[in-house]
Amino acid sequence: MERRATRTVLAAVLLGVGGLVMAVAQRQPAAGERPRDREGKAMSGRTLGPEEERVIRGKGTERPFTGKYWNHHANGTYTCRRCGAPLFPSSAKFDSGTGWPSFDQALPGAVREVRDADGMRTEIVCAHCGGHLGHVFRGEGFTSLQTRHCVNSVSLDFVAGEGAPDGAAAKAGATASAGTCAADGGPVPGDAVPARAEAFFAGGCFWGVEYFFDQVPGVIRAESGYMGGRVDDPTYERVCAHGTGHVETVRVEYDPAKVTYEALARRFFEIHDPTQVDRQGPDVGEQYRSVVFYADEAQQRVAQGLVDRLVRRGYAVATRLQPATIFWPAEAYHQDYYARKHGLPYCHTRTNRFGDE
Numbered sequence: 002m003e004r005r006a007t008r009t010v011l012a013a014v015l016l017g018v019g020g021l022v023m024a025v026a027q028r029q030p031a032a033g034e035r036p037r038d039r040e041g042k043a044m045s046g047r048t049l050g051p052e053e054e055r056v057i058r059g060k061g062t063e064r065p066f067t068g069k070y071w072n073h074h075a076n077g078t079y080t081c082r083r084c085g086a087p088l089f090p091s092s093a094k095f096d097s098g099t100g101w102p103s104f105d106q107a108l109p110g111a112v113r114e115v116r117d118a119d120g121m122r123t124e125i126v127c128a129h130c131g132g133h134l135g136h137v138f139r140g141e142g143f144t145s146l147q148t149r150h151c152v153n154s155v156s157l158d159f160v161a162g163e164g165a166p167d168g169a170a171a172k173a174g175a176t177a178s179a180g181t182c183a184a185d186g187g188p189v190p191g192d193a194v195p196a197r198a199e200a201f202f203a204g205g206c207f208w209g210v211e212y213f214f215d216q217v218p219g220v221i222r223a224e225s226g227y228m229g230g231r232v233d234d235p236t237y238e239r240v241c242a243h244g245t246g247h248v249e250t251v252r253v254e255y256d257p258a259k260v261t262y263e264a265l266a267r268r269f270f271e272i273h274d275p276t277q278v279d280r281q282g283p284d285v286g287e288q289y290r291s292v293v294f295y296a297d298e299a300q301q302r303v304a305q306g307l308v309d310r311l312v313r314r315g316y317a318v319a320t321r322l323q324p325a326t327i328f329w330p331a332e333a334y335h336q337d338y339y340a341r342k343h344g345l346p347y348c349h350t351r352t353n354r355f356g357d358e
């Protein structure tokens with residue numbers, strides 16, 4: 002009976018969808034942010050702030066219990082922060098205790114599911130603009146639908162109005178083991194360390210950097226891409242033509258319970274030569290310069306500490322420390338290059354530069 006009531010409400014919400022989409026279509030394109038639809042055409046959209054960029058385009062995760070909507074109970078429709086498309090009715094929202102907004106149902110066709118490359122989680126993106134929303138988990142027992150769309154608040158906007166709260170009220174306080182957006186699905190109490198973190202390193206040709214980070218225990222995935230440039234959707238050709246300002250960068254996704262950021266940053270300084278300026282070995286150009294893109298102040302402090310140690314040991318360190326910006330994954334043929342080719346990196350080897358092992 003409750004589901005039937007929800008469906009009636011959904012129909013009402015859907016009736017409103019047309020109007021919302023119209024409103025989106027009429028919105029002027031914002032400067033700096035041109036989301037692309039599935040055909041790759043630029044769409045109108047809103048300007049994103051740094052945290053929104055990190056989560057929506059960089060597929061990041063906001064800290065639990067910090068977002069605008071995890072503890073938000075009102076009637077209406079949650080929409081895509083980037084393009085405005087309606088995504089979830091408030092009637093599908095329930096309190097999961099995870100610190101992220103949780104919905105047991107999306108509006109029909111609003112959300113697309115994408116299997117994570119690690120095969121462990123299923124990402125959800127806005128079906129309209131492809132913006133990252135979060136992940137979907139099933140079979141946890143929160144509600145009768147056995148589905149939890151775990152969404153970052155920062156990926157959402159809220160439009161008050163229709164969207165009856167009957168389901169939300171009934172689901173509030175649903176008892177089930179607390180879930181998490183993390184990979185292992187295990188409970189994460191309160192302010193616990195997230196089970197995943199990200200680090201970004203640029204040290205020459207990304208094939209070699211990715212290769213070495215993939216060997217580190219605790220690293221979930223290393224991915225080749227581009228960071229630090231001035232344009233959206235950079236391609237390898239454009240980056241190599243020096244037109245974009247991007248640097249070949251590797252995104253390292255890791256489990257902080259198994260490997261520390263310091264251990265990763267040390268590894269970074271050991272597998273490339275941080276004294277080379279705008280090049281690495283045979284690869285010459287600003288896209289090969291040495292950069293640590295730090296995700297927060299803690300990472301910055303750790304990286305600076307390692308640079309200082311190397312300087313004290315006599316190295317003229319050229320590595321720059323810069324705040325992380327949007328990470329653009331590289332083309333598929335650049336991923337896992339050496340693993341696929343059964344080769345070894347030509348441009349990177351491991352060298353003990355800290356002298357303490």
Ligand SMILES: [Zn+2]
Pocket residue numbers: 081082083084085086127128129130131132
């Ligand atoms: Zn969207």
